[in-house]
Amino acid sequence: MANVKAAIPKGTRDFGPAVMIKRNYIFDTIKKVFKKYGYQEIQTPTMENLDTLTGKYGDEGDQLIFKILNSGNYMLKAESLKQNGDELSSKKLLPIISEKALRYDLTVPFARYVVMHQQEITSPFKRFQIQPVWRADRPQKGRYREFYQCDADVVGSDSLLNEAEFVCIYDEALSQLGLKDFTIKINNRKILSGIAELIGKPYKIVDLTVAIDKLDKIGLEGVEKELLEKGFATADLEILKPVILLAGTNDEKLNSLKSILSKSIIGLAGIDEINKVLNYLKGFTLNRAKVELDLTLARGLNYYTGCIFEVKTNEATMGSIGGGGRYDDLTGMFGKEGLAGVGISFGADRIYDVLEELNLFPSTTTESTKVLICVFGENEESFAIPILNKLRQANINAELFPFGAKMKKQMQYANDKSIPYVVIIGGDEMESGLLSLKTMESGEQVKIGIEELVGKLS
Amino acid sequence: MANVKAAIPKGTRDFGPAVMIKRNYIFDTIKKVFKKYGYQEIQTPTMENLDTLTGKYGDEGDQLIFKILNSGNYMLKAESLKQNGDELSSKKLLPIISEKALRYDLTVPFARYVVMHQQEITSPFKRFQIQPVWRADRPQKGRYREFYQCDADVVGSDSLLNEAEFVCIYDEALSQLGLKDFTIKINNRKILSGIAELIGKPYKIVDLTVAIDKLDKIGLEGVEKELLEKGFATADLEILKPVILLAGTNDEKLNSLKSILSKSIIGLAGIDEINKVLNYLKGFTLNRAKVELDLTLARGLNYYTGCIFEVKTNEATMGSIGGGGRYDDLTGMFGKEGLAGVGISFGADRIYDVLEELNLFPSTTTESTKVLICVFGENEESFAIPILNKLRQANINAELFPFGAKMKKQMQYANDKSIPYVVIIGGDEMESGLLSLKTMESGEQVKIGIEELVGKLS
Numbered sequence: 001m002a003n004v005k006a007a008i009p010k011g012t013r014d015f016g017p018a019v020m021i022k023r024n025y026i027f028d029t030i031k032k033v034f035k036k037y038g039y040q041e042i043q044t045p046t047m048e049n050l051d052t053l054t055g056k057y058g059d060e061g062d063q064l065i066f067k068i069l070n071s072g073n074y075m076l077k078a079e080s081l082k083q084n085g086d087e088l089s090s091k092k093l094l095p096i097i098s099e100k101a102l103r104y105d106l107t108v109p110f111a112r113y114v115v116m117h118q119q120e121i122t123s124p125f126k127r128f129q130i131q132p133v134w135r136a137d138r139p140q141k142g143r144y145r146e147f148y149q150c151d152a153d154v155v156g157s158d159s160l161l162n163e164a165e166f167v168c169i170y171d172e173a174l175s176q177l178g179l180k181d182f183t184i185k186i187n188n189r190k191i192l193s194g195i196a197e198l199i200g201k202p203y204k205i206v207d208l209t210v211a212i213d214k215l216d217k218i219g220l221e222g223v224e225k226e227l228l229e230k231g232f233a234t235a236d237l238e239i240l241k242p243v244i245l246l247a248g249t250n251d252e253k254l255n256s257l258k259s260i261l262s263k264s265i266i267g268l269a270g271i272d273e274i275n276k277v278l279n280y281l282k283g284f285t286l287n288r289a290k291v292e293l294d295l296t297l298a299r300g301l302n303y304y305t306g307c308i309f310e311v312k313t314n315e316a317t318m319g320s321i322g323g324g325g326r327y328d329d330l331t332g333m334f335g336k337e338g339l340a341g342v343g344i345s346f347g348a349d350r351i352y353d354v355l356e357e358l359n360l361f362p363s364t365t366t367e368s369t370k371v372l373i374c375v376f377g378e379n380e381e382s383f384a385i386p387i388l389n390k391l392r393q394a395n396i397n398a399e400l401f402p403f404g405a406k407m408k409k410q411m412q413y414a415n416d417k418s419i420p421y422v423v424i425i426g427g428d429e430m431e432s433g434l435l436s437l438k439t440m441e442s443g444e445q446v447k448i449g450i451e452e453l454v455g456k457l458s
Numbered sequence: 459m460a461n462v463k464a465a466i467p468k469g470t471r472d473f474g475p476a477v478m479i480k481r482n483y484i485f486d487t488i489k490k491v492f493k494k495y496g497y498q499e500i501q502t503p504t505m506e507n508l509d510t511l512t513g514k515y516g517d518e519g520d521q522l523i524f525k526i527l528n529s530g531n532y533m534l535k536a537e538s539l540k541q542n543g544d545e546l547s548s549k550k551l552l553p554i555i556s557e558k559a560l561r562y563d564l565t566v567p568f569a570r571y572v573v574m575h576q577q578e579i580t581s582p583f584k585r586f587q588i589q590p591v592w593r594a595d596r597p598q599k600g601r602y603r604e605f606y607q608c609d610a611d612v613v614g615s616d617s618l619l620n621e622a623e624f625v626c627i628y629d630e631a632l633s634q635l636g637l638k639d640f641t642i643k644i645n646n647r648k649i650l651s652g653i654a655e656l657i658g659k660p661y662k663i664v665d666l667t668v669a670i671d672k673l674d675k676i677g678l679e680g681v682e683k684e685l686l687e688k689g690f691a692t693a694d695l696e697i698l699k700p701v702i703l704l705a706g707t708n709d710e711k712l713n714s715l716k717s718i719l720s721k722s723i724i725g726l727a728g729i730d731e732i733n734k735v736l737n738y739l740k741g742f743t744l745n746r747a748k749v750e751l752d753l754t755l756a757r758g759l760n761y762y763t764g765c766i767f768e769v770k771t772n773e774a775t776m777g778s779i780g781g782g783g784r785y786d787d788l789t790g791m792f793g794k795e796g797l798a799g800v801g802i803s804f805g806a807d808r809i810y811d812v813l814e815e816l817n818l819f820p821s822t823t824t825e826s827t828k829v830l831i832c833v834f835g836e837n838e839e840s841f842a843i844p845i846l847n848k849l850r851q852a853n854i855n856a857e858l859f860p861f862g863a864k865m866k867k868q869m870q871y872a873n874d875k876s877i878p879y880v881v882i883i884g885g886d887e888m889e890s891g892l893l894s895l896k897t898m899e900s901g902e903q904v905k906i907g908i909e910e911l912v913g914k915l916s
Contacts (some may be wrong), residue, residue, distance in 0.1 A: 003791065003792065003793040004507075004509050004510055004791065004792060004793075005792070005793075006510075006570045006571075006573035006574040006792040006793070007507060007510075007570075007574065008502075008503050008505075008506065008507065008510075008570075008574070009503065009505050009506070009507055009557075009558050012503035012504075012505055013503060014500065014501070014502050014503065014571055014574070014575065015500060015501040015502075016500055016575065016578065017498035017499060017500060017585070020498070020499040020500060020501060021498075021499075024499070035825055035826070035827075035855055036850055036853070036854075036855045036856070037850075037855075037857070038827045038830075038855065038856075038857035038875075040475035040478070040479075040826075040875070041475060041478040041479075041482070042472065042473060042474055042475060042478060043472070043473040043478060044466075044472050044473075045466050045467065045470035045471060045472065045604055046470075046504065046560075046590060046592070046604055047466075047467050047470055047524075047592075047603075047604065048466065048467070049462075049465060049466065049467055051462050052462055052464075052465075052466075063529065064529075066505075066526050066527070066529075067526070067527040068524050068525070068526055068527065068560075069524070069525040069526065069527050069552075069555070069556055071521065071522075071524075071594045094527075097527070097555075098527055099467075100467050102504075102526075112464045112465075112466075113464075113472055115464035116464040116465065116466070116472070117472065117474065120474065122870075122871055122874035122875055123871075124860075124871075126857075127475070132504060134504070134505075136529045145505075146503050146504055146505065157860055159860030159861070159862070161839070161858065161860045162860070168850075280843065283840070283843030283844050283846075283847060284843065284846075284847045285847055285851060333461065333462065334461065334462060334463070334464040335461040335462075335463075335464070367493055368493070368498075369493075369496045372496075381619070382741070385738065385741030385742065386741050388741075388742075389741060389742045389743055392494055392495075392626075393743060395494070396494075397493055397494045397495075397496065398494070398496075399495065399496035399584075400619065402582075402615055402617030402619045402620070403617070404617070412580075413580055413581075413582075416580035417496075417498070417580055
C-alpha cells in the first residue's frame with residue numbers, strides 16, 4: 001500500500017501523555033464535585049439522527065454540523081432524483097446521502113435523551129455529561145473543530161436551590177483547581193425584561209441586551225452609539241444609563257433596582273429570584289468565589305428565561321471560563337412541553353490554558369510511574385524482577401527498563417517520563433543486596449534494602 | 459420548528475447513570491493497572507483523514523468506515539467532474555465529497571500518532587488508549603456501530619518482558635474486577651510457521667492456521683475435513699495431529715514440541731520466545747489467571763509475528779474477553795519502517811456482560827449520593843441548608859430535595875438513585891435539633907445529632 005503522510009484533519013488535536021494527565025486532572029476534579037452535589041453521569045452517542053440536530057442551532061449552526069455519509073450506493077438514489085428533472089444541488093443531495101451527523105453540543109442530545117428515557121428517569125433529573133462535540137468552524141487559535149463540553153443540568157425542578165448549588169459547584173471546582181480570584185456573575189432575564197419595559201420598548205429586548213452585554217468591551221459610549229443605531233432614543237439612554245451603571249454591593253444594587261423597576265411585575269419577579277438565590281447562598285460556605293450581580297450580563301438571551309451565570313477569572317487574561325442559566329422549555333422540540341431546567345457548563349479548554357498560565361497544575365501526580373528500575377545486563381534483570389513484583393504488590397507504579405540499553409538512555413527515559421525515583425542495579429547491588437536509589441530531582445543517591453525501598457515509596 | 463421523534467441511530471447506545479457507573483468501574487480498574495505498569499494515556503481525534511484509514515482494513519473493512527461529508531458546495535465539484543464525461547458513481551463521488559472519516563480502530567491512529575510525534579516520543583513508548591470506534595456493520599445482539607476499544611501497546615522494544623507484563627496486566631485487571639477463573643492463552647506465530655514447515659507447506663500457513671484455530675468449535679474431524687478441502691494430504695494430517703493435540707503442562711508441551719520441531723529454525727525460535735515469557739512470569743506473582751500454551755491459537759495471523767494472546771473466562775459463556783500479540787511493522791504504512799511493537803486489548807463490552815452475568819459489580823459505589831435530606835416545608839428547608847453544607851464540607855456526597863414535594867416522592871427519589879441514607883426534617887426535628895436518620899436498606903430509623911450524623915457518614 002502507498003505511504004500516507006501522518007497528519008490529522010485541521011482543527012483536531014492529538015493529546016499526548018503529559019497533556020492527558022492535565023486534562024484528566026481538570027475533568028476528574030469537576031466530576032467529583034458534580035457527584036458530590038448529586039449529579040449523575042450519562043453519555044450519548046457521537047452520532048445523532050440528522051433531524052435531531054438540524055433546526056436547533058439556527059441556519060449558521062446547521063451549516064457547521066458535520067454530516068455523515070450513508071453507506072451503500074447513495075448515488076443511485078441521487079441519480080433517480082435527477083431523472084425526475086431536479087437539479088442535483090448540494091442542498092437537495094444532502095437528505096439522500098446523509099441521515100446522521102456528529103453532535104454539535106450536549107444540550108440537544110440531552111433533551112432527546114430526557115424525552116426518549118422519560119419512563120426511566122427519576123425527577124428531578126440531575127445529570128452531567130463530559131464528551132466531545134464537533135463544529136465545522138474555521139479553526140483558529142483556541143477554537144477547534146473537536147472539543148470537549150462539560151455540562152451539568154437539572155430538569156424537572158423549579159427550585160432556586162438549584163441555582164444556588166450551581167454557584168457552589170463553580171466555587172468548589174474552581175477553588176479545588178487552585179484558582180484564587182474569580183467572579184461568578186449572575187443576572188436574571190426577567191430583570192432585563194423589566195428594564196426593557198421601563199424604557200417602554202419590551203419588543204426591543206434583544207437589541208438592548210446585545211448592546212449592554214458589550215459594556216465591558218466597548219464602554220458606555222460604544223453601547224450608547226449602538227443603541228442609537230438600533231433605533232433607541234436619547235431619552236431611552238437616560239433611563240438606561242443609571243441602571244446599567246448601578247454600583248455597590250449586590251444588596252445595594254438590588255435595593256436601587258427594586259425602586260427603579262417598582263412598576264414592572266416581571267422585573268420585580270427577577271429581583272425576587274436573585275434575592276432567593278443569594279439568600280440560599282448565605283447558608284453555604286463559599287471558598288474563593290466572588291458572587292456579583294451584573295445587570296449587563298445577557299449570554300444567549302433567547303435561550304434563558306430566569307437566572308443567567310457567567311464565570312470569569314480575575315488572575316488571567318481570558319474570556320469567560322463557564323456559564324449557564326435557566327430555560328423554560330428544553331424538550332418541546334421533541335414533543336414534551338413544559339419541562340424546565342437549569343444548567344451550567346465549564347469551559348475546559350480555557351480552564352486548561354488558565355491553569356497553565358498561572359502554573360497551577362500539580363507538579364506530581366499519582367498517575368505516573370513512581371520508580372524505574374535500571375539494570376546493567378541480563379543477570380541484573382533477573383535479579384530485578386522479584387523486586388519489581390514486590391513494588392507492584394505494594395501498589396507502587398513501577399517499571400523495569402528491559403536489559404540491553406545504555407544507562408544514559410535509561411536515565412533519559414526516567415527524565416522524559418518525569419519518574420521521580422530510579423533504582424540502579426549492577427554487580428555491586430546484586431552482591432550486597434543493597435540497591436542504589438537515586439532521587440531524580442536532587443540527584444541524591446543512597447543505598448537501600450529492598451523492604452526499606454518498598455516502605456519508602458509506599 | 460416541527461417536532462422530531464426522540465430516537466438514536468441504530469447500532470448506537472445511550473448510557474444512563476447506572477450503566478455509566480458500571481462502565482466507569484471497568485475502565486477505571488483497567489486504567490489503574492495500565493498506569494501501574496508504566497503505560498500512559500493518549501487520545502487521538504475522532505476524525506482522521508480518509509487516506510489515513512482506507513486501505514488498512516481490507517476491502518470489507520473500508521466499506522465499514524463511516525465517512526464525513528465535506529462542508530461547502532461539494533456538488534459543484536462533482537458536477538465539474540461529470541462534465542469531463544465521467545459517470546457520477548458513488549465510488550467516484552466519494553473523494554470529492556468526503557475527506558475525513560471516523561476512526562475504525564485505535565491501532566491505525568496510534569501508528570499515525572507515533573510517526574507524527576516521533577520527535578517527542580520517549581522510546582520504548584508505552585501507551586494506552588480508551589476511546590470509541592465506529593463501524594458501519596449490521597447491528598446485532600452484542601455488536602454495535604459505536605463501541606469502546608481499550609488498548610495498550612508498547613513500541614520500540616523487542617524485550618519479551620513486555621509480553622510477560624501484559625500477562626500480568628490481564629491477570630491483575632481481571633482479578634481486580636472479581637473474575638475467579640480465567641485463562642490467558644498464549645501461542646507464537648513462529649511456532650505456527652515451524653509446524654507449516656514440518657508439513658512441508660510453509661506457503662499454506664494461512665489455510666493451516668485458519669483451520670486449526672477452529673479446533674474448539676468444529677472438533678478434530680472438522681479441522682481435518684477443512685484441511686483436506688484446502689489441498690492438504692492425509693499424510694500432512696498425520697504429522698499435524700499429534701502436534702495440535704499435545705496435552706499436559708506448558709513445560710511438557712514445550713518439551714515435546716522441541717523435539718518435533720527440532721529441524722525448524724523458526725519453530726525453535728518461537729519455542730524459545732514462549733520459554734522466555736514463561737520464565738519471566740516465574741518472577742511475578744499471578745493472582746487468578748491460568749496461563750496456557752495453546753498451539754491452535756492464531757487470531758489475525760497475518761498481523762502478528764511473535765507471541766499471540768487470547769483471554770477466556772471459564773465462568774461465563776462468552777467468547778474471548780481480550781487478545782493481542784506482537785507485530786513487526788506498525789508504522790510502515792506511514793513511512794517509518796521497522797518499528798516493532800506488542801499490544802493487547804480488553805473487550806470492555808464483553809467484560810461488562812460477564813460481570814453482569816456473574817453479579818460481580820460492587821453494590822455500593824463511592825460515585826453516588828450518600829445521603830438525601832428530605833424536608834416537609836420551606837422552614838425545614840432553611841433549617842436544612844447549613845446541615846447540607848456541613849455534610850459537603852466533610853466531603854460527603856449529599857443532596858437536599860427542594861421543598862414542596864410529598865414525602866413519598868422524596869423517598870422514591872432516594873430509592874431510584876440508590877441513596878443509602880435519608881435524613882428527614884420536620885417540626886419535631888427542628889425543635890429538638892435531633893434529626894431522623896433512616897437507613898434505606900433496613901428501614902431502620904434513629905434520632906441523631908448533626909455532628910454525630912457527619913461523623914457516621916464520613
